[in-house]
Amino acid sequence: MKILLTGTAGQVGGALLPLLQGRADIVAPSLEEFDFSRPDELAGKLDSIKPDLIINPAAYTAVDRAEDERELAFRINAESPRAIARWAAPRRVPLVHFSTDYVFDGSGDRPWREDSTPGPLSVYGQSKLAGDQAIAEAGGQHLIARTSWVYAATGANFLKTIVRLAGEREQLRIVADQIGAPTTANAISEAVVAMLPKSDDDVRKTFEQRGGVVNLVCAGETSWHGFATAIVSGLKLRGAKFAVKEIVPIGSDEFPVKAKRPFNSRLDLTRLRERFGITPPSWQQALDRELDDLKATI
Numbered sequence: 001m002k003i004l005l006t007g008t009a010g011q012v013g014g015a016l017l018p019l020l021q022g023r024a025d026i027v028a029p030s031l032e033e034f035d036f037s038r039p040d041e042l043a044g045k046l047d048s049i050k051p052d053l054i055i056n057p058a059a060y061t062a063v064d065r066a067e068d069e070r071e072l073a074f075r076i077n078a079e080s081p082r083a084i085a086r087w088a089a090p091r092r093v094p095l096v097h098f099s100t101d102y103v104f105d106g107s108g109d110r111p112w113r114e115d116s117t118p119g120p121l122s123v124y125g126q127s128k129l130a131g132d133q134a135i136a137e138a139g140g141q142h143l144i145a146r147t148s149w150v151y152a153a154t155g156a157n158f159l160k161t162i163v164r165l166a167g168e169r170e171q172l173r174i175v176a177d178q179i180g181a182p183t184t185a186n187a188i189s190e191a192v193v194a195m196l197p198k199s200d201d202d203v204r205k206t207f208e209q210r211g212g213v214v215n216l217v218c219a220g221e222t223s224w225h226g227f228a229t230a231i232v233s234g235l236k237l238r239g240a241k242f243a244v245k246e247i248v249p250i251g252s253d254e255f256p257v258k259a260k261r262p263f264n265s266r267l268d269l270t271r272l273r274e275r276f277g278i279t280p281p282s283w284q285q286a287l288d289r290e291l292d293d294l295k296a297t298i
Contacts (some may be wrong), residue, residue: 001024001025001027001050001052001053001198001199001203002024002027002049002050002051002053003020003024003025003026003027003029003051003052003053003054003055004027004028004029004046004049004051004053004054004055004097005017005020005028005055005056005057005295006028006029006034006036006054006055006056006057007056007058007059008028008055009030009031010057010058010061010102010155011150011151011152011154011155011185011187011228012057012061012098012147012150012185012188012281013028013057013058013156014152014154014185015070015152015184015186015188015189015266016057016189016192016193018056019058019189019190020051020193023193023198024053024167027049027272029045029049031058033045034058036058036060036075036076036080036155037068037072037076037080037118038284039075039080039082039083040059040083040260041084042080042083042084042085042087043083044089046084046087047087047095048179049252050095053091053093053094053095053096053222054084054088054093054094054095054096054198055095055096055192056081056095056096056097056098057082057098057202058080059076059077059128060072060073060076060077060124060127061123061124061262062124063102063257063259063261064121064257064258065257065258066122066127066165066259067122067123067185067258067259068258069123070115070123070127073113073123073124073127074126074127074130076127077124077128077130077131077216078128078130078131078134078142079128079134081097081131081134081135082131082134082135082138085134085135085137085142086138088138088140088142089138089139089141090140092139092141092204093140093141093142094141094142094143094203094204094207095135095140095141095142095143095213096142096143096144096145096192097131097132097135097142097143097145098144098145098146098147098188099128099129099132099143099144099146099147099213100118100124100125100128100130100146100147101146101147101148101149101180101217101262101267102121102122102124102125102149102157102261102262102265103118103119103120103125103128103129103132103146104116104119104120104264104265105117105119105120105121105262106121106261106262106263106264106265107119107263107264108264109264110258110264110266111146111265111266111267111268111269112177112264112265112266112267112268113215113268114146114213114214114215114268114271115213118149121259121261121262122259122260122261123259123262124259125237125262130152131206131248132144132213133154133155136212141203141204141207141208141211142160142207142211142212143152143195143207143211143212143214144213144214145188145192145214145215145216146190146213146214146215146216146217147190148180148181148183148186148217148219148265148266148267149180149181149182149183149186149217149227150183150188151182151183151184151185152184152185152290153288153290153291153293153294153297155214156250157252158227158228159231159290159294160180162174162228162231162232163231163235165296166231166232166235166242166243166244167242167243167244167245167246167252168243169243170244170245170246171244171245171246171248172228172244172246172247172248173248173250173254173255174224174225174228174229174247174248174249174250175223175224175225175249175252175254175255176223176224176225176226176248176250176251177223177251177252177263178223178224178252178261178262178263178265179221179222179223179263179264179265179266180217180221180222180264180265180266180267181218181219181220181221181222181266181267181283182218182222182227182283182286182287183216183217183267183280183283183286184218184286184287184289184290186286186289186290187218187280187281187286188216191216191233191272191276191278191280192216193208194276194278195276195278204240210276214271214272214275215267215268215269215271216272216274216280216287217267217269217280218278218281218282218283219265219269219279219280219281219282219283220278220282220283220284222251222283223285225244225247227251227283227287228247228283229247231287231291232244232286234287234288234291235294235295238292238295239295240295268292279298
């Protein structure tokens, strides 16, 4: 089986690559070779690659910058997934794509189900929702894994930012009224690989029977403040030395950003458990693993 894996320079793509190597023939083009800012060129690229399965973690993820780069965000997050899905559908090539909690408006306190009514608050969320819808409309076999608060021990993310700031400042002020599940790229990647049978025919059957959208996040919930506190505490237990003495909880209105974030990013995991038999680790368990990896580098 030949698998096209995009976005390997990113967190999820980078975590998926070593898990898939040896399992199949992996084609992992660079951004220049498979440019999502040029959706009209992707069908021709796919004709050349001829994949049996497409896994697409590539995305425009600069949430605040998207407010000023709407056209680019939609090209990468909506138009390119549409082009890929339209190529894949008539050829019966299954497609794995990744979505986000930002497709919801963050109201209430109940976990969002896969079929909950979306209402994105930001250009980023709107562009990701448009990509989800385009893939569904193409009518092919697909699995859209909806994630939240993704991070890893490598790359640029909340974890790495907190580690840097904790080393520089005695006080951190972190938002405490947005609730979700910090989710590692490793947890996402391991779950996705567990969902994939080894043959392309079996992948098609799986997606026909259990495809569509599935929420894929770590279990449990916390705030950004709770997450930051756990990061610093966990690294201190591992011997790290920081300047920070206090982590202060604040409201979202005290930390203005260009793009509005959802307050409630909880995602219901019932479908993940019932359709695929996967019970993800708690966000604390997943964090421990990342902190073990990170400790060696700081």
